[in-house]
Amino acid sequence: MSVTARALALLSAFDERHRRLTLTELARRAGLPLATAHRLTGELLSWGALERLSPGSPYYVIGRRIWDLGLLAPVQSGLRQVASPFLHDIYAATLATVHLAVRDGDEVLYVDRLSGHQSVPVVSEIGSRLPLHCTGVGKVLLAHAPADVQRRVLGDLRRITPYTITQPGRLSAQLERTRREGYAQTVEEMSLGGCSVAVPIRRPTTGKVEVVAALGLVVPTLKRDKPRLVAALQVAAEGISRSLP
Amino acid sequence: MSVTARALALLSAFDERHRRLTLTELARRAGLPLATAHRLTGELLSWGALERLSPGSPYYVIGRRIWDLGLLAPVQSGLRQVASPFLHDIYAATLATVHLAVRDGDEVLYVDRLSGHQSVPVVSEIGSRLPLHCTGVGKVLLAHAPADVQRRVLGDLRRITPYTITQPGRLSAQLERTRREGYAQTVEEMSLGGCSVAVPIRRPTTGKVEVVAALGLVVPTLKRDKPRLVAALQVAAEGISRSLP
DNA sequence: CCCCGATTTCCGCTGAACGGAAGTCTCGCC
DNA sequence: GGCGAGACTTCCGTTCAGCGGAAATCGGGG
Numbered sequence: 001m002s003v004t005a006r007a008l009a010l011l012s013a014f015d016e017r018h019r020r021l022t023l024t025e026l027a028r029r030a031g032l033p034l035a036t037a038h039r040l041t042g043e044l045l046s047w048g049a050l051e052r053l054s055p056g057s058p059y060y061v062i063g064r065r066i067w068d069l070g071l072l073a074p075v076q077s078g079l080r081q082v083a084s085p086f087l088h089d090i091y092a093a094t095l096a097t098v099h100l101a102v103r104d105g106d107e108v109l110y111v112d113r114l115s116g117h118q119s120v121p122v123v124s125e126i127g128s129r130l131p132l133h134c135t136g137v138g139k140v141l142l143a144h145a146p147a148d149v150q151r152r153v154l155g156d157l158r159r160i161t162p163y164t165i166t167q168p169g170r171l172s173a174q175l176e177r178t179r180r181e182g183y184a185q186t187v188e189e190m191s192l193g194g195c196s197v198a199v200p201i202r203r204p205t206t207g208k209v210e211v212v213a214a215l216g217l218v219v220p221t222l223k224r225d226k227p228r229l230v231a232a233l234q235v236a237a238e239g240i241s242r243s244l245p
Numbered sequence: 246m247s248v249t250a251r252a253l254a255l256l257s258a259f260d261e262r263h264r265r266l267t268l269t270e271l272a273r274r275a276g277l278p279l280a281t282a283h284r285l286t287g288e289l290l291s292w293g294a295l296e297r298l299s300p301g302s303p304y305y306v307i308g309r310r311i312w313d314l315g316l317l318a319p320v321q322s323g324l325r326q327v328a329s330p331f332l333h334d335i336y337a338a339t340l341a342t343v344h345l346a347v348r349d350g351d352e353v354l355y356v357d358r359l360s361g362h363q364s365v366p367v368v369s370e371i372g373s374r375l376p377l378h379c380t381g382v383g384k385v386l387l388a389h390a391p392a393d394v395q396r397r398v399l400g401d402l403r404r405i406t407p408y409t410i411t412q413p414g415r416l417s418a419q420l421e422r423t424r425r426e427g428y429a430q431t432v433e434e435m436s437l438g439g440c441s442v443a444v445p446i447r448r449p450t451t452g453k454v455e456v457v458a459a460l461g462l463v464v465p466t467l468k469r470d471k472p473r474l475v476a477a478l479q480v481a482a483e484g485i486s487r488s489l490p
Numbered sequence: 491c492c493c494c495g496a497t498t499t500c501c502g503c504t505g506a507a508c509g510g511a512a513g514t515c516t517c518g519c520c
Numbered sequence: 521g522g523c524g525a526g527a528c529t530t531c532c533g534t535t536c537a538g539c540g541g542a543a544a545t546c547g548g549g550g
Contacts, residue, residue: 002248002288002506002507003247003248003249003506003507003537003538004248004249004252004285004288004289004292005288005292006538007249007252008288008289008292008294011314014314014317015317016317019317019319019322022496022497023496023497023498024495024496024497032540033539033540033541034496034497034498034540035498035499035500035539035540035541035542036538036539036540038497038498038499039538039539039540040249040538042498043247043249043250043253044249044253047249047250047253049253051319053319058496058497061317061318061319062314062315062317062318062319063318064318064320064349064354066311066314066315066318067315067316067318067320067321067372068315068372069256069259069307069311069315070307070311070312070313070314070315070316071312071315071371071372072259072260072261072264072306072307073306073307073308073309073311073312074264074296074298074306074307075309075312076312077264081370084359084360085360085361085362085364088333088336088359088360088361089361089362091333091336091337092336092337092340092361095337104309109309114329114333115329115330115333116330116333116334116337117330117334119330125316125326126316127312127313127316247537247538248506248507248537248538251507267527267528268527268528268529269526269527269528277509278508278509278510279509279527279528279529280508280509280510280511280529280530280531281507281508281509283528283529283530284507284508284509303527303528
C-alpha cells in the first residue's frame with residue numbers, strides 16, 4: 001500500500017455516519033498502526049484536509065480545504081451553478097422539495113436539493129446516493145442510461161416500500177413511457193407519503209443529444225396538479241439546457 | 246517535502262481559474278517532475294480524488310470522491326444543512342440574493358448563496374472568499390471577531406469601489422454600531438449598484454454566546470424597506486440558532 | 491495517588507518513492 | 521505521408537523518507 005493510499009484511507013474513514021473521529025477510531029477504521037495514523041493525520045491537519053472539531057478537541061473532521069476543492073469538481077461547478085437559479089425559481093413557485101441529480105454508476109447521486117419548511121420530509125441529502133429504480137429522478141436517468149446499466153438495475157429491484165416496483169417488465173414499460181412522454185413519476189415507491197415527478201436535462205453535444213442530469217420534485221400527492229408541476233419542471237430543464245457550458 | 250504533501254500539492258494546483266489541467270500543467274503548477282506527477286496522479290485517479298474530464302480526455306479535474314468528502318466538512322454538514330430551509334424561506338419572501346457566510350482567517354468565506362433570476366448580480370460564489378471590511382456579512386463577522394483579527398483588517402482597508410470605507414476610525418465606529426444594533430449594512434462598498442444588510446448567527450455554547458456565522462442579503466437599494474429586510478433576517482437567524490447542533 | 495486508555499514522540503531499518511532518461515503516442519505542418 | 525515537436529507513459533537503480541514498535545507523556549476517574 002502506497003503512502004498516498006494510506007492518506008486517502010484515512011480520509012475514507014469519514015462517512016455520513018462518522019463525521020467526527022478520534023485518532024484511535026481513525027487508525028482502526030483505516031487499518032493503520034496508531035503511530036502511522038498519527039503522523040499522516042498531522043500532515044493532513046497542517047494542510048487543512050483535516051481539522052480538529054474545535055481547537056483542542058480530540059475529534060478530527062474533514063477540513064475546509066477539502067470542501068473548497070470539492071466545489072471545483074465538475075459535478076458541482078458546471079451543472080449545479082447553472083441550475084441553481086432555476087431550482088430556486090421552481091422552489092419559489094411550488095414550495096416543494098426540488099432535486100437535481102446525476103447518475104453515478106448504478107445509483108442516483110443527488111447534486112442539489114432545496115427544501116423549505118412546508119416541504120415533505122425526504123431522505124435524500126446533497127451528496128447521498130439512492131437506487132435508480134424507485135425515485136423520480138432515478139427513473140429518468142435510468143430510462144436514458146446505457147443498456148448494461150439498465151440490465152443490471154432491472155435484475156436487482158430491491159423493495160423499499162410496499163409500492164416499490166420490483167417486476168422488471170413493469171418498470172421496463174414505465175421507462176419506455178418516460179422516454180416517450182418526457183417525464184417520470186413515482187407514487188410512494190421510495191417513501192410512504194411522498195410522490196415525485198422528474199424530467200431529463202439534455203445537453204446538445206456534437207452529433208447526439210445526451211441526458212446529463214435530471215430535475216425533479218417531491219410532493220405529498222400528485223392528484224391535484226401534476227400537469228402544472230411537469231410543465232414547471234420542463235420550462236426549467238429547457239432553461240438549464242440552454243445555459244449549460 | 247513528504248509524499249502526502251506532494252499529492253496535496255497536486256490537488257492544490259486546481260483553483261477557480263483552473264478547474265481542468267493537463268498532466269504537464271499539473272506538474273508545473275505543483276512544482277513536481279513530470280514522472281512524479283504522473284505516478285501520483287495515477288494513484289489519485291484510481292482512488293477517485295481526480296478524474297479525467299471525460300474518458301480519454303487529457304484533462305484532469307477534481308473527482309467526485311473529493312466532492313463527497315467535502316460535504317462531510319462541518320462548515321457544510323452542520324451549519325449549512327440547518328440553515329438551508331431558512332435561507333429558502335427568506336429567498337421566497339424577498340427574491341434577493343441571500344448569503345450565509347463564516348469568517349475564515351481574515352476573510353469572509355461564503356458557505357451558501359441563493360439567487361434567482363430577479364436578484365442583483367453579485368461576485369460571491371459558494372466557496373469564494375472576500376474581504377471582511379466591505380460586505381454586509383463581513384462587517385458582522387468582523388464586529389464579533391477577536392481583537393487581533395480586527396487590528397489586522399483595520400490596518401489594511403483596500404479600496405474596492407469609490408464608496409469602500411478605508412478610514413479605520415469610520416469602520417471602527419460602524420462595527421461598534423453593528424454590535425449595538427444587531428445588524429450591519431453596506432452601500433455600494435463592494436460593488437456598485439449593490440447594497441446589503443446582514444445579521445449575526447449566534448450559538449449558545451457553555452459559558453458564553455459566540456457568533457458562528459452571518460446571514461445577509463443583497464438588494465439594489467436599501468431605501469425602501471430596510472426595517473422589513475432586517476426583521477426577516479433576524480427571525481431566520483433566531484431560527485437557525487435554535488436548530489444548531 | 492495510582493491506574494489505564496489515549497495520544498505523542500523517538501529512532502534505526504528498509505523497501506517504496508524518486509526522477510532522469512528512454513520509449514511511445516499524437517498532433518499539425520510541410 | 522513523412523517529419524518534428526510536444527505531451528504522455530514506462531523503466532529501473534539509488535537513496536532517503538516513511539514505517540511502526542516501543543517508550544514517554546497526558547489526562548481523567550476512582
